[in-house]
Amino acid sequence: MKKTPVWVWVVAGGFLACALTAVLSVILLFSRAGTLRGDGVGLVEVKGMILDSQEVVKQLRDLGKDGRVKAVVLRVDSPGGIVAPSQEIHDEVKKLAGRKKVVVSMGSLAASGGYYISAPASLIFANPGTITGSIGVLMKLTNVQGLMDKIGLKAFTLKTGEFKDSGSPLRPLTEAEKGVLQSVIDSAHSQFVRAVADGRKIPVDEVRKIADGRVLSGEQAKDLKLVDRLGTLQDAIEEAGRLGGIQGEPQVICPPKKKKLLLDLLVEEAAVRVTQTLRQETGLSAIYEPAAGVW
Incomplete structure (x- = not known):
């Protein structure tokens, strides 16, 4: 009996492997399609410093337009960030909550700007030990004049107005400059207070009593009506499902995320570093974040 050449077995094995791969791919595709046909709860995550709002806003809008999404969970694990991006996310959450139930789930930290974006939600969950609150604004300034004098360097500034530098x-x-910058901080702080009062349905005067920058545990925040319930992310997902009219355990629907190329990552990293450097050198970016040492 003539033996079958080895290469025949290799080719046959290759064809068999390709066929099995194709079959498994088709099964997986139909399985996913079947899973995605049903209604579910959308999930958007906000992690780390809030330096930009575009991606989060896009995800919230995508879920708002998706007919399968009956409610949205916003998972917040952030110490806060720059004022304007925090306000943009806050406004988008508020708009979405007008059409669908939005349930916030606070992780280990949801303070200052992290709380700002949570305030307009339909319902807020926090863990008992979550660090939250810190309703306040700060502007960090650095002065190196003494160091410059010691090393013999002099700096000269030409400007077009008294407050330009x-x-x-x-x-x-100067005292006049302190007054101008303090007025900016006070304005941003008033905006924060009004946003919390409006989102949580608490009188403005009551919010002002605790809007002194203090941080709170999730348990304390619940007592002050800044959060509604104590619970985990899973608790928030299940409650969002109930609010959305879904029977049983809801499936979680994540919005498509922007695919980042290497160039995008490099540009993004450079932008973050430039932003942080400018903040450190000028100190003129008002930010929603808790006091140093908390995060």
Whole structure:
């Protein structure tokens, strides 16, 4: 009996492997399609410093337009961030909550800007030990004039107005400059207070009593009506399902995320570093974040 050449077995094995792969791919595709046909709860995550709002806003809008999504869970694990992006996410959450139930699930930290974006939600869950609150605004300034004098360097500034170089690290602030910058901080703080009062349906005067930058545990925040319930992410998902009219355990629907190329990542990292450097050098970016040492 003539033996079958080895290469025949290799080719046959290759064809068999390809066929099995194709069959498994088709089964997986139909399985996913069947899973995605049903209604579910959307999930958007906000992690880390809030330096930009575009991706989160896009995800919220995508879930708002998706007919399968009956409610949305916003998972917040953030110490806060820059004022404007926090406000943009806040406004998008508020708009979405007008059409679908939005349930916030706070992770280990949802303070300052992290709380700001949570305030307009339909319902807020926190863990008992979640660090939250910190309703306040700060502006960090650095002065290196003494160091410059020691090493013999002099700096000169030409400007078009009295306040154009306010916050310069090369000289102390004047009393007039302190007044101008404080007015900016006070304005941003008032906006924060009004947003919390409106979102949580609490009188403005009551919010002002605790809007002194203090951080709170999730348990304390519940007592002050800043959060509604104590519970986990899974608790929030299940409650969102109930609010959305879904029977049984809801499936979680995640919005498509932007695919980032290597160039995108490099540009994004560079932008973050530039933003942080500018904040450190000028100190003129008002930010929603808790006091140093908390995060």
